[in-house]
């Protein structure tokens with residue numbers, strides 16, 4: 001009898017423990033399910049657009065028709081272990097290029113210490129952070145700069161030779177193969193021939209005046225210098241493997257053949273990505289500040305690259321290509337700093 005009661009008592013205890021466990025599991029499951037849903041809804045562009053600054057360029061593109069932006073697939077989803085290892089190495093090379101290939105690189109010493117990721121933010125996955133979303137889908141493609149069809153290898157080496165002021169990587173080598181595998185993998189969810197939403201740079205309206213390096217210097221001192229330093233040289237980390245704050249000019253910076261040397265690219269990059277932590281939803285610079293600080297930085301000294309074969313058809317030069325000869329009669333200074341509206345209007349007219 002007593003035995004029976006004891007048994008019932010311990011059964012009761014067991015039930016209550018099981019009940020508690022079930023409760024905990026239910027709460028956990030609900031929690032785990034709701035976190036991604038919460039994050040997803042918080043990332044909906046039109047929800048966040050309310051925080052946008054009222055600058056004309058951002059209001060134009062943040063109405064309710066704003067698209068869902070591209071996001072990179074997760075490397076963890078790769079089941080082929082060999083491919084996964086290659087793609088992961090590619091990502092490491094993009095994020096920490098300097099560790100492997102910089103001035104103190106463990107694999108090769110062939111570039112200036114910048115990481116690809118310094119300009120292609122979040123390993124080339126950030127919305128309007130110069131991401132690689134459209135590379136797999138659009139390459140090989142014709143590029144007017146070279147006047148030829150370029151594949152991914154050629155495009156990557158362009159950045160090695162210009163943005164990283166270095167030399168070309170061996171196309172068959174392990175590093176280039178890994179970089180290509182990574183870029184191809186993250187763009188694999190974009191339909192061939194299509195552009196991913198939010199890839200490259202977000203547009204920025206031209207100013208009605210020339211960009212002003214003097215104003216830009218003031219912006220630089222107030223909003224950039226704390227990280228990139230008064231001499232623009234940035235700060236290398238303590239073990240000298242990569243930059244904590246990358247160089248913006250001088251001998252360790254990108255050269256004058258690099259994409260970022262064009263003022264419009266620089267202004268767009270900075271407007272939607274700098275100071276560090278900025279994104280397209282919370283730009284911290286006005287359009288004028290972005291153009292002016294770009295004018296200041298592209299006026300500083302930096303390495304020169306000799307590329308006489310660039311732009312074989314001069315009529316295809318972008319408006320802000322800072323080197324002549326030009327197909328129009330605007331000066332090199334106006335092509336470098338603006339005002340760009342008159343050049344754009346003349347180009348439109350001559351196309352008609």
Ligand code: HEC
Pocket residue numbers: 094097114115116117118119120130131132134135155156159160163164179199200254258259260265
């Ligand atoms: C100093 C900044 C900077 C660095 C560092 C840099 N890039 Fe770039 N990269 C650019 C800019 C700017 C463009 C776009 C140029 C243009 O369209 O005129 C670009 C374009 C590209 C593109 C083509 C993107 C497209 O959608 O067409 C690829 C691929 C690329 N870079 C790869 C790399 C790799 C790999 C590295 C590292 C080895 C690297 N970049 C380092 C600035 C940089």
Ligand code: HEC
Pocket residue numbers: 114115117118119121122219220223224225226227228244245246247248254260269270274275276285293
């Ligand atoms: C709080 C520190 C900080 C401030 C302030 C800051 N940056 Fe940066 N900047 C960074 C870091 C860090 C990177 C590299 C980003 C990465 O690798 O994810 C970077 C990268 C860059 C790059 C591309 C890489 C290169 O070296 O060319 C440019 C251009 C740039 N910043 C310009 C600016 C400008 C202009 C300002 C002022 C409007 C500014 N930054 C303010 C930290 C900062």
